[in-house]
Amino acid sequence: MKILHTADWHIGRRLNGTDLLSDQMHVLDQLVEYIKDEGIDLCVIAGDVFDRSNPSQAALELVNEYLYRINIGLGVPVLAISGNHDSRSRLDYGSRWFEKSNYHMRTSIGDILKPVVIDGHHFYMIPYMDVLEAKQYFMDESIVSHHDVYRRVTAEIRNVMDHGARNILVGHMFMSDAKASDSERPLSIGLSEEVGTDLFTDFDLILLGHLHHPFAITHDAIFYSGSLLKYSFSEVRQPKGFRVIDTGEGIECRFVPTESKYDLVHYKGSYDEVINEKVTFPDKNAYFKFELTGLETIKDPMAKLKMIYPNTLELRPVVEVRENSMSKVDVNRSSDREIFDAFIEQVHGSELTEYQQGLFKQLFKGDIDETD
Amino acid sequence: MKILHTADWHIGRRLNGTDLLSDQMHVLDQLVEYIKDEGIDLCVIAGDVFDRSNPSQAALELVNEYLYRINIGLGVPVLAISGNHDSRSRLDYGSRWFEKSNYHMRTSIGDILKPVVIDGHHFYMIPYMDVLEAKQYFMDESIVSHHDVYRRVTAEIRNVMDHGARNILVGHMFMSDAKASDSERPLSIGLSEEVGTDLFTDFDLILLGHLHHPFAITHDAIFYSGSLLKYSFSEVRQPKGFRVIDTGEGIECRFVPTESKYDLVHYKGSYDEVINEKVTFPDKNAYFKFELTGLETIKDPMAKLKMIYPNTLELRPVVEVRENSMSKVDVNRSSDREIFDAFIEQVHGSELTEYQQGLFKQLFKGDIDETD
Structure with missing residues (x-):
């Protein structure tokens, strides 16, 4: 059997206020096409x-x-x-009507x-469940973490499962050697979210959602499909797509990028380098997040950037810090004039002009001891 | 064929802030039972x-x-x-999954x-449509009222319908000799809502929703089922239930109260009469709306009423107006004392006691001319 595994569509998600529906359709079209072809x-x-x-x-x-296209159309x-x-x-x-068409929403x-x-x-x-809910459902006070939840869930299933069948678990959780990105909403506050892989040894295959990185975990039987799109700038380097699992003799799983x-x-x-290309x-x-230096004197840089990069979503000014930002002047051993010269050089990158030196002398007159 | 006709369930409706879900279930249980029996x-x-x-x-x-109970259960x-x-x-x-089970949500x-x-x-x-929507859909500038909408809709259907079949129209509108209660939200502002019955002569049966009174219209072929519950105090005297139509030889329609x-x-x-039973x-x-006199001197009457009538939803004070509320005193021809006496009698329903008369004299002293 060829199974397509996907998760975390997050339909309706906005990225920095930008609607992503057409982006989501763009990828879902590929997914439907793949299922068909x-x-x-x-x-x-x-x-x-x-x-x-x-x-x-x-x-x-x-x-x-x-x-509809997947379930009834195809x-x-x-x-x-x-x-x-x-x-x-x-x-x-x-959902009880969907079931009649083999669309099982649990x-x-x-x-x-x-x-x-x-x-x-x-x-x-x-389905995703939180710790409190599982604790109440199972009336089990020992459940205090997500790991406990799945310890109980897998134990319950173990009692009833047909160990001769091909058993596949579909879940939505944070597997323990996986790393979270910015856009996975925390499952809980103050309780450990991580679930250990050791709980799932009774299953031939574990197909997961929640983490957006398709390679968030490296395991023979446990897979994340990853999210449909990059949903935060922390996901910039993550591949996006879906997984296809062939359950023939053994289990073959591969990632199909979209x-x-x-x-x-x-x-x-x-x-300068961005605006002058x-x-x-x-x-x-593309949806850009720029972190740029040299914005100090630019009026409305966002509008200017959008002239070239219309989907710029975020712009953060970076104040350029010179390499030797630590002053070389020991304030306890330098004259006020030396300190001032060093400060000017550090800020402007150049020494005082003669005119400026004159101004300095005029302003500070005898108040500054040049020799101390 | 035996058709049960219902409408205006308004599931989720609250009455003066009170949740009606259990009331709605109470009636829906009867409806499901009737369908079964x-x-x-x-x-x-x-x-x-x-x-x-x-x-x-x-x-x-x-x-x-x-x-689910109606469509799949039964x-x-x-x-x-x-x-x-x-x-x-x-x-x-x-809805496209529902159709496969003969549940047609249009x-x-x-x-x-x-x-x-x-x-x-x-x-x-x-389905309900507003005037602007119909105007745009049919690209017909002549549509300016709900009557125009259904003139166009019925004309369109007339062109395609099988006149030999039994044709039934299901709609949600305000038929013209029907009266609206407080709880039917106006379909539009500034445009006539009323639709004439003359448009529907091509149909054997017209089953309607929108008006909450099951007898809002008197017609051989046009019926409102009325709403599931009394959804405002203006519906207090309305019967509630559903309609059953038997389309055998002719068409027989009756109202079944719930x-x-x-x-x-x-x-x-x-x-006094309410609180002292x-x-x-x-x-x-019951859900009470009280309009009561004699509340002037009662502290927190709502709380007291709820001790006996726990589902009291509304209490309006009524200031008792005496029959001869117009003063019999001609202020231009009476002394100040006569005017004051008349005022006291009107407000308190009794004459001044001797003690009060003394007080009056003391307070007004010579300022009031008793003989003028």
Whole structure:
């Protein structure tokens, strides 16, 4: 069976106030095309389809449209769970009708022991749940971390699972040797989010969402698909795409990169080289975050940058610090004049002109002891 | 075919701040029971399932649950349209999956010429649309009122309909000899809302939502089901229930009343008779709106009323106006003392005591001419 594994679509997400719906459609078109062309048998979405618990109408329409294309248009079963960004009730709305078309949207802890069984594969769908919720659900006071939650969840499943079947867990969590980027909303405050890989040895395959880096973890059976797009400037260097898993003899998993409509670029340099195009970028329409020196005397640099790079989203001024920023003057052993000269040189990068020296003398007159 | 016709559920509606979800469930339970017991073949919901375009999670769950019971639980087709309170996108979410189970949620003008055909009955589903929208959709500048909208809609349908079939229109509008209550949100401002009955002669049956009174219109073929509950104190005297239409030889339509969990009561009288139970009500737990006299000297009357009538929602003080409220004293021809006496009698309903008369004399001394 060929499984396409994706997660963290975050439909409705905005980047520095910019709407990303058309960017998201651009990638989802590739994903749908791939499912069609490559004969994918099943699509797994490991949480955070929406970015907010209360998605906009446009976001709802987009998700509705693409899931329709995959599930009804192409007739491919869809197995999805809710993530920490999703609202369970909203995702659950209509789910009992969806099931009849093999679109399984699982949002309830109450269903974690009922695998979706397709073609000898048992998919244990574990929607995101927080520590308090799991503690109450299992009435288990020993649950105080996310690791505890999944210790309990996997123990429960172990009791009922068919160990002869191919068992696949779909979840939305922070696996322990994975690193979080800026755009994964913290799962909890004050409680450890990390879940150890050792809990999942009963499963042949663990397909995850939450972390946006598709290579956030290196493991034979545990995979993140990564997010649909780069959703923060901390993800600039992350590849984006989806995973395809072939469960033939063994399990083969590979990452399929997608092409973004616009890339994210974080550039650090000088205003001069950017505005005068002394540095070139593959796409001037990329979403730029600039950290630039030389902005001190520029009026409205953002507007000027947008003339060339229309999708500039962020501009941070960098105050140029000269290499020898530490003063070479020992204030205890130098005259006031020496201190002043050193200061002027440090700030302006040049010595006082004769005229300036004259002014200095005039202003400070006898107040400054030149020889001390 | 036995059709159950309902509308204006307004799930999520609050009455003077009070949540009505359990009241709504109480009535929906009766509706589902009726469908089961009476062998209803089809359920029509003529708009405003939700009260707001952005329903709460509890409202979403409730609608999801009852539509599931009717459509999948009992296997009864559901034909529904969006009303002016609903958000189209939200209602449309999942609708293409619902269709596969004969749950047809129609929210788009683009679909009005595609009837849902069930057992020789052609259901033209007309979601609520406003004047501007219809004008743009049909590119017809002559559309300036709701009547114009439906003139165009019915003309369009007339061109394509099978006149030999049984044609049923499902809509959400204000039919012209119908009267609006407080809780039907105005469809538009500054444009006539009323739609004439003469436009619908091509249809065997017109099943409507929007007006909350089930007998808002008297017509052989045009029916309102009325709302699920009394949603404002202006609806106190309205029966609530649903309609059952039998389309055998002819068309038989009857109204089936439902029982509310708590009734709405609007009582006008005195505080004394209410608080001392000199007047009795069938259910002290009803939702009361009291308009009472004699509140002037009562401290926190609302709290006291709630001790007996816990679901009191509204209390309006009524200042008792005596029958002869016009003063009999001609101020131009009476002494100040006569004017004052008349005033005291009017306000207190009694003459001054001797002690008060003494006080009066003392205070006004010679300033008041008693004989003028």
